[in-house]
Amino acid sequence: MSTINNILNIVLPPLSLVLLPIYMLPYLFFKLFIYVKSLFYKENMAGKVVLITGAASGLGEQLAYEYARQGARLSLVDIKKENLVEVADMATSLGSPDVIIIGADVSKVQDSKQFVDETINYFGQLNHLVNNAGVGGDPILIEDCSDVTKYTSIMDTNFWGAIHGTLQAIPHLKNSKGRIIVIASYTGWFPLPRLSFYNASKAAVISFFETLRLELGWYIGITIVTPGFLKTKMALRAYEYEASLRIIPMGSTFECAKEIVKSACRGNMYVTNPSWVKVMFPFKMFYPELVDWAQQHVFGLLPKSSKNGNLHILKNNQVLKEE
Incomplete structure (x- = not known):
C-alpha cells in the first residue's frame, strides 16, 4: 500500500x-x-409545513416571518415558549394559515422527539426542517479556558441539537421529499480567534450535513447556510465581550432570512449571506499562511515584547526570544 x-x-x-x-x-x-x-423552478410553500427551531428571536424569528409570507404552515420551537406567542401572531398576520408553538430544548433527545411528533400529529406532514437553534458563548482564548465543561452547551445545542431533530424528522421528510435547512456559520470553514468552541461546533455541523447529503441526497434536499455575523443578541454579546470582533460588519437577519428561504426553495446546496463572506474561502484554501498571519495582526495575537525589552518572535508557531 x-x-x-x-x-x-x-x-x-x-x-x-x-x-x-x-x-x-x-x-x-x-x-x-x-x-x-x-x-x-421555485418550490411553492403555500400550505406546506415548516418546522423552525430557535424561532423566538434573531434569524429564526425572521425565517418564520419569511415562510409565513410564502403561505407556509408553521411549527415554531424554542426553549422559551412564552416568547413564541408574539412571533406566532406576527406570522399569522403575514400570511401563515396555521401556526403552532412548542417549548423544547433541542439539546435533549426526548424534547426533539416531542416537537417532531407534535408537528406530525397536528399537521400530518413535514416539508422543511430548519435547524436554527444555536448558542455562542463568551469569546475566550483557548489558553485562558480553565474549565471546558462551561462550553459543552455550545456543542450540545449547535451540533447535537441539530442532529436530534434531524434524526427524528428524516422518515417524514423522505415521505414528503422535503428539505433540511441547517444554520451553520462561515466560521465553520474560516475560524475566528477567541471563538474556538463555537467554530468547532459549526464545523461539525457542516461536515455532518454534507455527509448526510451524500447518504440521503436522492430523497431529502439539504441546504447548508453559512452566514457571516448577523445583528442578533448573540453577536452583540460577542461584540461586547471582545472588542477585536467589532471590525467584522454585521449583516441583516431580515435580508439573510429572505436569501435562505429563496435559496432553499430553489434547491440550492449552500447559502452564504452576506455574499462578500464567500471571498474569504479561496484565500483560506490557497493562502492559509497568509490568512493566519493577517488574522494574528488584525486580532492582536502577535507575541508581545517582554518586560525587559527582549523581542519575542513567532516562528513555526512557537515563541522564541531574541536576546
Whole structure:
C-alpha cells in the first residue's frame, strides 16, 4: 500500500493541474444550467409545513416571518415558549394559515422527539426542517479556558441539537421529499480567534450535513447556510465581550432570512449571506499562511515584547526570544 501511496503522491499533483482547467469549462456550463433552472423552478410553500427551531428571536424569528409570507404552515420551537406567542401572531398576520408553538430544548433527545411528533400529529406532514437553534458563548482564548465543561452547551445545542431533530424528522421528510435547512456559520470553514468552541461546533455541523447529503441526497434536499455575523443578541454579546470582533460588519437577519428561504426553495446546496463572506474561502484554501498571519495582526495575537525589552518572535508557531 505504501508503494501505491508513493505513486499517487508523484502522479496526482501534476495530473490535477491538467485536469482542473479541463473540467472548469464544463463545470461552468453546468453551474449556468443550474442557475437558469432555478430561475424557472421555485418550490411553492403555500400550505406546506415548516418546522423552525430557535424561532423566538434573531434569524429564526425572521425565517418564520419569511415562510409565513410564502403561505407556509408553521411549527415554531424554542426553549422559551412564552416568547413564541408574539412571533406566532406576527406570522399569522403575514400570511401563515396555521401556526403552532412548542417549548423544547433541542439539546435533549426526548424534547426533539416531542416537537417532531407534535408537528406530525397536528399537521400530518413535514416539508422543511430548519435547524436554527444555536448558542455562542463568551469569546475566550483557548489558553485562558480553565474549565471546558462551561462550553459543552455550545456543542450540545449547535451540533447535537441539530442532529436530534434531524434524526427524528428524516422518515417524514423522505415521505414528503422535503428539505433540511441547517444554520451553520462561515466560521465553520474560516475560524475566528477567541471563538474556538463555537467554530468547532459549526464545523461539525457542516461536515455532518454534507455527509448526510451524500447518504440521503436522492430523497431529502439539504441546504447548508453559512452566514457571516448577523445583528442578533448573540453577536452583540460577542461584540461586547471582545472588542477585536467589532471590525467584522454585521449583516441583516431580515435580508439573510429572505436569501435562505429563496435559496432553499430553489434547491440550492449552500447559502452564504452576506455574499462578500464567500471571498474569504479561496484565500483560506490557497493562502492559509497568509490568512493566519493577517488574522494574528488584525486580532492582536502577535507575541508581545517582554518586560525587559527582549523581542519575542513567532516562528513555526512557537515563541522564541531574541536576546
